[in-house]
Amino acid sequence: MTKDTVLIAASVAALFVVSAATFLCSRRRRRGRGDVELGRGGVAAGLDDAALATYPTMVYEEEKEKKNEEERDGAGKPQPAAAAGGSGSDAARCAVCLADYADGDELRRLPGCRHAFHRGCVDQWLRRRPTCPVCRAPPPPPMGKGAAASDPCSAADQVMVA
DSSP states (O other), X not given: OOHHHHHHHHHHHXXXXXXXXXXXXXXXXXXXOXXXXXXXXXXXXXXXXXXXXXXXXXXXXXXXXXXXXXXXXXXXXXXXXXXXXXXXXXXXBOTTTOOBOOTTOEEEEOTXXXXXXXXXXXXXXXXXXXXXXXXXXXOOOOOOHHHHHHOSSOGGGOBOOO
16 A cells, blocks of 8 residues: 555545544534524423413504604603604514504513514414514513502513613
8 A cells, every 4th residue: 555545544534533523512412402482492482371461462553653753752852662662663563573553453562671562473472482572582470460450560661671
């Protein structure tokens, strides 16, 4: 055998060993890692219907929304988020289905971040993923309806600090 043949055979063997080690290590790492947002890796997938029922809902009214925008614009200082959960053109749009809100649409506001979405859209989202569709913040643990009514600082009025 020539020197070149031995060098090529040794290089191929070394490449095979490195490839096998990399493959085995990556499989072990993937097995232990889960996707929290999609509920993989032993973490609950999302919220149940009982938890969703504790989050506040409201009916969207376009005239009320326009009045809130005018009040914010005329005051010259930052005001609370609009009924739809934000300001500007995205304030009247569901971030899940990307449809504009219409009068009479039922919206659900997430406690903590206070973003709002069509009730059906965000309920379906939260059953699969335990995070807000916009900011990815997990909603605070649901409070019982009796506790929320008696607590002056209910979860709907709290703001999460990142």
